[in-house]
Amino acid sequence: MTTPPGPPPLDPEDDDRFRRERDTEPIPRIRPEDGPPPDDGPYPGSSPYPEAAGYGAAGSGAWGSEGYRDEEGYRSAPRITEDELAGLRVDASGMPLGTRRVLPLEDEPTPLVARYLFPTERYRGEWKRHWVHLATPLVVGILATFILGYLSGFLAGQNVGALTTVAVILWFVVIGWVAWRVADWYHDRFILTNKRVMVVNGIVTRHVAMMPLARVTDMKYEQSPLGRTLNYGTFVLESAGQEQALREVKHLPNPNELYLRVVEEMYEPQAVEARLGKEADEAKADDGA
Incomplete structure (x- = not known):
């Protein structure tokens, strides 16, 4: 039994030419009158065309029951909006260019804080405690005003x-104590630099507690139901199981943003510096304009 002859061998030049023409052949655009596309998607019963998923309308320029079609009736790729692309753009430091999740950094420390910073550290921000820190003295002052006012009149x-x-003298004493607590709250600051976190408080006797960021082994914040409602929390910092002057800081405002700020400073200091440099350049450009 003789074997039928096979196809003649291809010329290598013809074979290469065939591959080039096949690889560079443009994909034809499909008009609506060409009929439905074949069901030859990557999975059984699927289709690579968007109309198989039930999208698109001819001439609508949007997705509908027949796939995405432009004004001429051609099927084309979906359009990606600028808002969708914004989350994918990053700057030179790799930081997203979209909406910030942290509050902007302050430029200069207040005179109250500047005296505690050494020249080579970079200031990142300072925060007073949440107003809920004054809840007890304010309630005492209000109650004392009503009670002692009624009593003195009687x-x-x-x-x-x-x-x-x-x-009357007792009322003045209570109001003086409330004023003292308010002044102490005003001078109480939580401070962040690129080297450490600090808490400074006290009017007559000043207390300065600090912890280097390099020594912080764990940091968390806690929010009670009232804290979530009023947007304040308690920060807890751990330092290798050792005794430290700064461990728990209560009633800090915007705890989530502040937590992100401290963590970014601990783990991505180069990104912070790059962002600050870019913001400074943009500010100079705006001033020049």
């Missing part, structure tokens, strides 16, 4: 001048 009607004077 005693004045009873012609008891000495007790009325005592009630």
Whole structure:
């Protein structure tokens, strides 16, 4: 039994020419009148064309029941908006150019804080404690005003001048204590630099507690239900199981943004520097314009 002759061998030059023409052949555009596309997608019952998923309408310029079609009726690739691309763009440091998840950094420290910074560290920000830190003294002051005011009026009607004077003096003492607590709250700051975190408080006797960022082994923040409602929290910093002057800081505002700020400073200091340099260049360009 003789074997039928096979096809003649291809010329190598013809074979290369065939591959080039096949690889560079443009994909034809399909008009609506060409009929539905074949169901030859990568999986059984699927199709590589968007109309198989039930999208597109002819001439609508958008996705509908027949795939994406432009104004001429051709099927084409989906359009990606600028908003969708914004999340994919990054700057030279690799940081996204989209919406920030952290608050902008302050330029200069206040005189209250500047005295505690050494020349080679870079200032990142300072924060006063949340106003809820003053809840107790404010409530005491309000109650004392109503109670002692009523009591002094009642005693004045009873012609008891000495007790009325005592009630008024007691009210001044309470209000003075409230004013002291408010002033102490104003001078109480949580400070972040590229080297350390600090807490400075006190009016007559100043207390300065600090922890180097390189020594922080764990950091977390806690929010009670009231803290989530009013947007404050408590920060807890750990340092290799050792005793430290700064461990728990209560009633800090915007805890999530502040947490991201501290963590970024701990793990991505180069990205912070790059972002600050870019912001400084943009500010100079705006001033020049």
